Amino acid sequence: MSSTRRDFIIRTVVAGTATLPFAAEVFAQSGSGRNLVVNVAPEPSALAIVNGLPNQIVNANIFDGLVTYDSNYKLVPQLAERWETSADGLSITFHLRKGVRWHDGKPFTSADVAFSALEVVKKTSALGANAFAAIKSVDTPDEHTAILRLSFAAPVVWSYLHGQQFNIVPRHIYAGSDPLNNPRNANPLGTGPYKFKEWVRGSHITLVRNPDYWDKDKPYFETLTFKIIPDAGAREAALESGEILYSPHSPVPLSSARRLSKSKDLVVDTKGWEGLVKVFFFDFNLKKKVFQDVRVRRAFAHAIDRQAIANIAWFGFAKPSRGPIPPEQKQHFNPEAPDYAFDPKKAEALLDEAGLRRGADGVRLRINHVNHTFGEEYRRAGDLIKQQLKQVGVEVELINYDTATQLRKLFTDRDFDTSAIDYASGLDPQIGVIRRFWSQSIKDGVPWSNGSNYASKETDAVIQGIVDSRDPAERKKLIDRLQVLVQQDVPSISLVNINLVRIFSSKLQGVDQRPLGALSGLGDVSLAS
Known part of the structure; x- marks a missing residue:
């Protein structure tokens, strides 16, 4: 856990509560x-x-998973007692616990692992299909050994083996059915x-x-x-x-x-x-000419007081963001990536430099801003953003849509100037983060993709390297570089990190x-x- 984390555990006496x-x-x-x-x-x-x-x-x-994670995101055994990876990274062998039974008394075996990986996760979950894309087969030489065979070494696989991502379900119940619509999803059998x-x-x-x-x-x-x-x-x-x-x-x-x-x-x-921290973003529509100037985007980043948003909109149950990957994801977070301190004077200087000078009415720029509509805290954040941008001469019209309209305006019509939305960071940037910044993710009609229309050849190359990397150390360098690039380019402003x-x-x-x-x-x- 980050040393800067606030301690929210405060206890005093509350009198007069009745016990049912x-x-x-x-x-x-x-x-x-x-x-x-x-x-x-x-x-x-x-x-x-x-x-x-x-x-x-x-x-x-x-349900249990093959593995779970300790407080440092290291793998610890669950249904798998131990495991090893081949030297080339193309095989992961799991040795399963003996004597484990499904709740109907039938034995849990490697066949359940193979079925769940290939026929359930890869075919029913978009995130799972991404994480398990490299898995081409699962060998089951005996009932207590499952060998994942990969078409290429893929560190992202490890981020999806936790039981709450990789639901291992009983093959004898689900085989031959549509897993998503099997009636046992409402009356499940687990281990x-x-x-x-x-x-x-x-x-x-x-x-x-x-x-x-x-x-x-x-x-x-x-x-x-x-x-x-x-x-x-x-x-x-x-x-x-x-x-x-x-x-x-x-x-x-x-x-x-x-x-x-x-x-x-x-x-x-x-x-x-901490493993599922949401990052709340302020997105620029980069199809709008005014936001194609990075000085304008950086000015907005300096004009918005993220600490005030955390304190007021979230009553302290959020903290200012340092980028698209939160510090709680300490295995991926880069503390050296550029940050934008709240500095209205610097914001005004950048806007002047970009040619957006105040008019006679004090206004430099008029924009609309599509609020995120998932709760009152997001509406409060929108009000604060409007007030803060007004201080540097930007007049903001707040727009509140229902969720379906909001997603259509942002990801299909691209009909907005700026917008706000949150994304779950996920345990691996390949699952939770790169979709925001990869030009391949500019896909009309796909919510929570690249809504800002950001496209950078250098960033694309780094993301492709993250996806293709076989070496964890090299991959970490690329993840660090990605954070630097998107903080420099500011296609969006990372506002606050939201913990449930x-x-x-x-x-x-x-x-x-x-x-x-x-x-x-x-x-x-x-x-x-």
Whole structure:
């Protein structure tokens, strides 16, 4: 974790909170008979195959991956006990745990790994198809050995082997079906610490302890109940009362999260999401002549106060961005890339130099700005950007669309001057970042691609090198260079890094603190004695 990270865990006493009978029952139970009540919002669309944070928050308890990651993004065993890579990087051999069974009692084997990689991930997930593009086959010489055969050495493969990206599903259930539409996606079979019991739509999802789990001392709880509470106010009340003991996915408005952080009974933090930090960008439409001058783009970067956006729009639950890759991705972040300090005087000088002088009314330039519409914090950010740019003589018309219209205007019609949008950084730049800056990603109708229309031969060459690189050290140099280039060219301004917020009872122990902890299940969580 970055040493500059704020510590959001603040605890003081909140008086007068009533405890619901349901919560009292939870704490009155003893041993492994306890029920852990968790909030998931919005309601998942599926519990297997289909990614999406609500889906993954639940299915992390049902499925294990080949590997997982420690706090330094190093691989640690899960269903694979050990592995080795060939000298040429074209084969990765996984040695699987013996005695692992699916929740229906059938044995987990290498055939499940091969099927899940080739027939599920590569064929049903755009991100997975990208990450696993190099995998041409999976050999299964025996039930406990799976050998990934690669057409070229591809470090990006390792970023997608975590269980919440690479769902290993039972071949005997999914073979011969359309994986995305298999009915077992709503009634899944996994190998993880908890087994599916029921899903009452609009109410709750219940999982029960897997008595045959390979890690014999886990899990602690007898049942997990994921309550579906659509209303944020009701979620807030449930957390305060103790009805809900764990809520990992920004369950309440940030102003409420700040208030709840003062309770001795709750922990409010942004840990467990470092592997999925979102970067909030201010994009220029480079088809507009005025923004083809890099001095104008750099002026905007100096005119926008990113710290104010983090403090005011996100109530401190964000921090100023240093570029397209956040510092939390410490294995990829380049601290030497250019940065743009808040400096309105420098912004004005650059605008003057570019020929955009103030008129009699004090205005240099009039533009429209398409707000990101995913929440009130984004609207607050738009208001702040408008105020800040006005200080240097840029008059901004804010435009708020519904999501479908916003995406069409940005990625199909290209009908905007500037815009704001966030992108998940992902565990590897090849998955989460390069799509923003590769000219090959200027594709009409493809959301979250290269919306600024940025095209640079040098940047393209560096990106191609990242994709093609066989040498991790050389690839890291190219990733560092990419950050330098896009910070110099400023096709977009990286505004703030957004961490999702977790809220949970201070009586819980073992809550995962790793970078993907919020998506790593609750098998290690227990109640303090």
